[in-house]
Amino acid sequence: MTQFIFLIIKAAIIFFFCVGLAAMLIWGERKFAGWMQSRVGPNYAGPAGVLQTFGDLAKLIRKEDVIPDTVDRLVFRMAPYILWVPAAVTMALIPFGPMDARIFSWSTDLVVARFDAGIVLFLAMGSLAVYGIVFAGWSSNSKWSLMGALRSGAQMISYELSMGLSLVGVMILAGSMNFVTIVDYQAGAFWHWNFIPQIVGFMIFFIASIAELNRTPFDLPEAEQELVAGFMTEYTGMRWGIFMFSEYVNMIVMSAIMATLFFGGWQAPFESWNVVPGFVWLIIKMMFFIFMYMWIRWTVPRYRYNQLMDIGWKVMFPLALANLAITALIVTVK
Amino acid sequence: MSAPVEEHVEQPVSRPTLEELKERKEKSRQRVREDAEVLTVSMGPHHPSTHGVFRVDLDLDGEVIVATRPEIGNLHRGMEKLAEYRTYHQVIPLTDRLHYVASFAQNEGFCEAVEKLMGIEAPPRARFIRSMGHEMCRIANHLLWLGIHIMDFGAITFQQICFREREYMMDLWEMLCGARLTHSFCRIGGVAKDIPDGFEEKMRAAIETIPIRLREYDRLIRNNRIFLKRAKGIGIFTSEDCAAWRITGPALRAAGVERDLRKNEPFAAYPELDFEVAVEYDADVYARYLVRMREMYESCKIIAQCLDRMPDGPVLAEDAFHVIPAKKDVMRSSAAMIQDFVHVFRGPQVPPGEVYKAVETPHGELAFYIVSDGGPKPQRLRISTPCYYHCQATPALFEGEMLADIVGIFGSVDVCLGSCDR
Numbered sequence: 001m002t003q004f005i006f007l008i009i010k011a012a013i014i015f016f017f018c019v020g021l022a023a024m025l026i027w028g029e030r031k032f033a034g035w036m037q038s039r040v041g042p043n044y045a046g047p048a049g050v051l052q053t054f055g056d057l058a059k060l061i062r063k064e065d066v067i068p069d070t071v072d073r074l075v076f077r078m079a080p081y082i083l084w085v086p087a088a089v090t091m092a093l094i095p096f097g098p099m100d101a102r103i104f105s106w107s108t109d110l111v112v113a114r115f116d117a118g119i120v121l122f123l124a125m126g127s128l129a130v131y132g133i134v135f136a137g138w139s140s141n142s143k144w145s146l147m148g149a150l151r152s153g154a155q156m157i158s159y160e161l162s163m164g165l166s167l168v169g170v171m172i173l174a175g176s177m178n179f180v181t182i183v184d185y186q187a188g189a190f191w192h193w194n195f196i197p198q199i200v201g202f203m204i205f206f207i208a209s210i211a212e213l214n215r216t217p218f219d220l221p222e223a224e225q226e227l228v229a230g231f232m233t234e235y236t237g238m239r240w241g242i243f244m245f246s247e248y249v250n251m252i253v254m255s256a257i258m259a260t261l262f263f264g265g266w267q268a269p270f271e272s273w274n275v276v277p278g279f280v281w282l283i284i285k286m287m288f289f290i291f292m293y294m295w296i297r298w299t300v301p302r303y304r305y306n307q308l309m310d311i312g313w314k315v316m317f318p319l320a321l322a323n324l325a326i327t328a329l330i331v332t333v334k
Numbered sequence: 335m336s337a338p339v340e341e342h343v344e345q346p347v348s349r350p351t352l353e354e355l356k357e358r359k360e361k362s363r364q365r366v367r368e369d370a371e372v373l374t375v376s377m378g379p380h381h382p383s384t385h386g387v388f389r390v391d392l393d394l395d396g397e398v399i400v401a402t403r404p405e406i407g408n409l410h411r412g413m414e415k416l417a418e419y420r421t422y423h424q425v426i427p428l429t430d431r432l433h434y435v436a437s438f439a440q441n442e443g444f445c446e447a448v449e450k451l452m453g454i455e456a457p458p459r460a461r462f463i464r465s466m467g468h469e470m471c472r473i474a475n476h477l478l479w480l481g482i483h484i485m486d487f488g489a490i491t492f493q494q495i496c497f498r499e500r501e502y503m504m505d506l507w508e509m510l511c512g513a514r515l516t517h518s519f520c521r522i523g524g525v526a527k528d529i530p531d532g533f534e535e536k537m538r539a540a541i542e543t544i545p546i547r548l549r550e551y552d553r554l555i556r557n558n559r560i561f562l563k564r565a566k567g568i569g570i571f572t573s574e575d576c577a578a579w580r581i582t583g584p585a586l587r588a589a590g591v592e593r594d595l596r597k598n599e600p601f602a603a604y605p606e607l608d609f610e611v612a613v614e615y616d617a618d619v620y621a622r623y624l625v626r627m628r629e630m631y632e633s634c635k636i637i638a639q640c641l642d643r644m645p646d647g648p649v650l651a652e653d654a655f656h657v658i659p660a661k662k663d664v665m666r667s668s669a670a671m672i673q674d675f676v677h678v679f680r681g682p683q684v685p686p687g688e689v690y691k692a693v694e695t696p697h698g699e700l701a702f703y704i705v706s707d708g709g710p711k712p713q714r715l716r717i718s719t720p721c722y723y724h725c726q727a728t729p730a731l732f733e734g735e736m737l738a739d740i741v742g743i744f745g746s747v748d749v750c751l752g753s754c755d756r
Contacts, residue, residue, distance in 0.1 A: 037494030143375045147397075147737075216488055217560055220738075228381060301560045302488025304738045305397050 006108045014091050014112055022248035023053040029248075029294055036298040056241075063237035068141070071234065075139035080239050083132025084246030086125035087253045093118045093179045094256045097266050097278035110266075110278065111180060118179040119171060122257060123164050126212060129250070130156040133214075133221055133231050136243070140234035148230025151305060152221035155211055158312035159218075163208035165320035166201040169327040170194050170261050183265035190269040195262040197330075200323040202262045204316050206292075209254045211312070213247065216297045220305060255289035256282070349590065349615040352572055359570035362618075363734030370395035379408045383486055383741040386751030390728060397737045404728045409755040417715040421681030422448050422522060423658055425715065430516035432700075432719060433753035435478055436471035438507075439695040440753075441520035446601050447691035447702035448522050452656045452684055460524035460649040464602040466640040467510075467519065468694075469633040473544065474503040475696035476626045476633075479748050483623065484555065486741045487564050492551075499547050502540040509533055521658060522682065523651035534641055541634040548630055555623070565620040569731060569743035572617050579727035582720050583698030584629065585747045588614045588621035595694035606643065609636050619739075619746040655683045681710020697721060697748040721754035 027042060027050055034041025042049030067076060097110030115121060130153060137149020171177055173194060174185040186193050195202045211218040222230035232243050259265060263285050266278030273281075303311070350358065378389035387408035393401040413432070417425045429444045430437040442464050449455065456464065481496030504514045509530055511519040519526050555561055571581060573589040586593055594611040596604045612628035614621035651657050654669075658677040663670040686708040692701035698720025705714040724747045731747070732740050 033491070036491050038498055039494060143373060147375075219488070298491045300489055300558065301484065301564060302738075303560060304564055304736060306736065307563055 002106060003108070006106070007112065010108070010110075010112045011092065014094075015088060018088055018091050018249055018252055021252055022245055023057075024050070025248045025251065025290065026053045026056075026244070028290075029297075032291075032294050033298050060238045060241040065239065066236040068234055070141045072139035072141070075135045076234075077239070079132050079136035079139060080235075080242035080246065081132075082135060083129055084242060084249050086128040087246060087250045090122050090125045090253045091256065093122060094260055094282070095180050095183050095265055095278075096282055099180060109180075114178065114180050116176075116178050118182075119167050119177040119261075123160065123167070126163070127156070127160060129212075132246070136235070137221075137231035140231070142234050144228045144233045145231050148221045148227050148233070151227075152214065152231060155214075155218065155220060155308060155312075158309060159208040159211040159316075162204050162312065162316040162320040163212065165317070165324055166198075166204040166208065167261065168324050169198045169201040172324075172327050172331050173197060179260055179265070182261060183267065186264040186267060188267075189271055190264065193262065193264040193267075198262060198323075198327070200319060201327075202258070204320050204323070205258065205262070206289075207311075207316065209258065210293065210296065211308070213250050213254060213293070215247075215251075215293060217300045217303050218308060219297075219302060220308060251290055251293055252286065255286040255293070258289050259285035350617075352574065355570060355572045355589075355617050356574075358567065359572065362567045362570055364398040364736060366398060366400050366734055367395060370398075370400055372400050383745075384751075385482070385745060385749050386754075388725065388744075388749065388751050388754075390732075392732075392737070392740075394737060399732045399735050399737065399740060402729045402732045404725055406722075406725050406751070407755050409751050411756065413756045414715050414717060417712055419711065421677075421710045422684065422712065423677060423682065425712065426520060426522075427516065427518045429717075430518050431752060432717065432756065433475075433695065433697065433721070433750045434515050435750060436475040436696045437515060438467040438517045438519055439471045439693065440700060441518060442468060442602065443691070443693040443695065443700045444702050445520045445522050446693055447689055447704055448684070450691050451687060451689040451704055451706060452522070452682070454523055454651055454653050454656050456524045457648050457651055458603070458645045459528070459647045460651075461603040462640050462644040463525050463529060463649060464520065465604055465607060466637050467517075467525075468596075468602060469636045469640070470503050470506060472633045472696040473630055474500050474507075475748075476630050477503075479626060479696075479745070480551070480623075483742065483745045484561070486745045487561060489561075492554075495551070499544055502544060506533070506537055506540060509536065521650060523653055523657035524649045526649075528649045537637065537641060541637050545631055545634050548627065552627055562620065564739070564742065565618070565623060565746075566616075567618050567620075568735060568739045569619045569746055570617050571727075571731060571747075575727075575730060579730055580723040581698070581727055581747060582723070583694070583696070583748065584612075584625040585622055585698070585724070587612060588625045589617040590615040595692055595699055599692065601691075601693050603640065607636055607639050609639075619742055622746045657682075684708065684710065692718075695720065697750065697753070698724065700753075717756055719753040719756065721749045721751070722756075724749045725751075725754045 030052065031041040031049065042052035045051035045055045067073060092112035093115055095111035099109045099111070133152040134149045137145040137152070140146070170182060174182040176182060214221050222232060227233070232240055235243060259282055266282045268274045268276060268281050372393040372395055375392050375394060376389065377392055378384040379387040384390070389405040389408065391403040391405070392399055411431065413428055417428060420428070426441055426444060429440040432440045477496045477500040481493035484492035507517060508514050510533065511517050511526060571585065571589060573586070573591045575581070576586045576589050576591065582593070590613060592611050592613050595601070596609070597611055609632050612625045612632060614624050650660055654673050659670040659673050664674045684706045686706050688703070688705045690701060690703045692699050700720060701718040703716040703718065704712050707713040727747070728744065731743055735743060
């Protein structure tokens with residue numbers, strides 16, 4: 001019974017952590033873009049504009065919710081949630097600290113779900129998210145939306161493959177698909193972390209994750225300069241807000257996965273630094289990747305559709321296969 | 335009156351010949367299938383990257399453009415008709431609104447045409463100020479273009495950075511004539527004012543800073559693999575195509591044709607200035623980028639020369655029949671006051687006849703055709719703007735390209751819809 005209560009509490013904490021961090025990230029990204037572009041960014045709401053997101057949220061909720069006449073209403077309304085619920089689910093797999101941690105007199109695992117097929121679940125949820133975009137594009141009954149959705153479908157399929165393959169290397173090394181086991185495998189200082197033997201896998205995963213997140217240079221589904229707003233063209237008000245929000249939730253999840261699988265999760269870079277609680281290290285690592293995402297987004301132009309496919313199928317997929325083969329060979333020989 | 339394009343001369347090995355370019359063009363265009371099932375989308379007028387209110391119907395086969403039908407006129411303000419109801423002096427502010435990014439160049443073009451009709455000439459100092467104004471417009475326009483062009487390919491930050499440098503020119507314009515966008519600075523027979531105190535120092539500082547920043551951008555862009563991948567080899571428009579569709583300006587020079595009205599039909603003080611015409615030979619979007627970058631460097635040099643060689647003297651011609659007097663004289667001499675009164679209430683005396691005059695504006699060749707019946711107002715005014723022809727060429731530019739590229743291609747010929755629709 002205590003464990004069940006703990007589970008509820010942990011799930012609630014993770015959920016609100018995700019939502020709160022996403023809200024901060026929206027502000028953070030705008031501020032960051034401001035610095036990149038030699039301007040100030042949001043600075044009116046609260047100190048340095050931190051409350052900007054909440055102001056925007058209030059505005060978006062109060063806005064008229066326009067649903068065009070010709071849309072498929074059910075699917076149109078469903079799409080935003082399909083996009084962001086899977087992302088939030090994945091967050092349950094991330095361990096935030098050691099197992100059997102003592103909190104006062106109770107002991108609990110600092111992870112919501114100690115799930116043995118963790119990586120598979122993550123990939124499955126990632127594949128589900130594309131339905132959100134495709135549904136949004138299809139049900140909008142607009143040509144721009146449809147094109148965005150089609151691009152997104154093609155893009156996700158070609159990048160999910162190399163993403164999955166790049167994780168197999170980690171699975172082979174750790175001998176498990178459970179996130180907790182993978183983190184335990186990387187115990188010790190930073191030279192035990194997976195990114196050193198799996199540097200190729202990590203690079204592939206990072207690039208594929210940008211494509212999964214639909215961020216520049218792979219933001220073709222919502223390419224503003226070409227497709228107006230891609231799959232979101234017909235959305236207004238809070239529904240549009242949820243799309244935006246889910247982008248940031250997805251970003252948090254992706255960076256958490258990367259930190260967990262390749263950078264030792266909640267482990268400190270040196271064993272003696274483990275006095276600092278594990279979740280602090282995890283958040284620091286996540287922030288680093290989120291910073292990388294933002295940095296890339298505000299710097300580079302976008303790939304063309306056929307170039308994106310070329311990179312996915314002709315460069316990343318063979319590389320991921322080669323990486324997998326070499327990892328398997330080395331592990332077998334050892 | 336399509337521009338006479340010179341023979342394509344023998345090029346060294348590195349320069350592609352016309353045949354090679356045509357071959358490349360054929361290759362870069364995705365094959366349009368005969369039995370393609372097309373999806374027609376309407377792009378614009380409120381599409382974010384049609385550079386104004388351009389609308390184009392696109393027939394798409396997947397992402398490949400099968401056919402295009404451009405539609406212009408959403409920004410039509412009847413400028414040519416309006417001009418028939420205004421005296422020659424009053425037409426000058428109208429020309430500002432043609433291309434509001436480089437308005438002085440339009441002012442100057444109109445004044446040149448009227449001066450040619452009247453048979454008067456601006457004093458030397460005014461001509462140097464005019465040349466300087468042209469180059470200031472060129473820098474401001476190309477910087478704006480550069481930011482928007484890179485943004486068309488998806489990099490948003492660049493636009494903001496380019497606006498920062500454009501601000502130098504905007505501030506200088508504000509200093510010179512009080513306006514940042516719609517200058518109305520040119521007058522028939524000269525310019526409105528002499529350059530103010532402190533202007534020269536500020537200008538010299540600006541033209542020292544801008545090339546440094548430009549080199550920085552050049553490094554950023556030329557080392558950017560994604561941009562190179564996107565911009566090289568797309569939107570190829572050979573010198574033949576340019577002649578057929580009357581594409582002028584940087585897009586023509588990027589196709590290897592050394593035609594620049596500043597050299598070919600000199601106006602303002604250009605005969606007395608040394609500068610090079612930037613020419614590239616690949617005729618693609620990247621070549622147009624290179625041409626514009628080199629033009630900005632040249633513009634900085636021209637401005638420096640203008641400041642160095644500018645003679646002293648009046649900035650308005652002394653001609654009571656054609657020139658509106660300077661405001662400071664109006665308040666002091668009765669003759670000037672009468673002259674001012676006549677010009678404001680009746681208009682200048684213009685001999686009957688017709689005139690065609692073209693100038694090189696940042697985006698291409700802008701020409702004014704004026705028919706005068708001897709009255710103070712033009713009987714007919716026709717403006718041949720480069721953007722009109724650039725919009726007209728969109729079917730030839732777009733067909734066989736991919737949807738993602740057409741915004742970049744459209745931007746690379748530099749179109750301003752205000753100038754196109756008039």
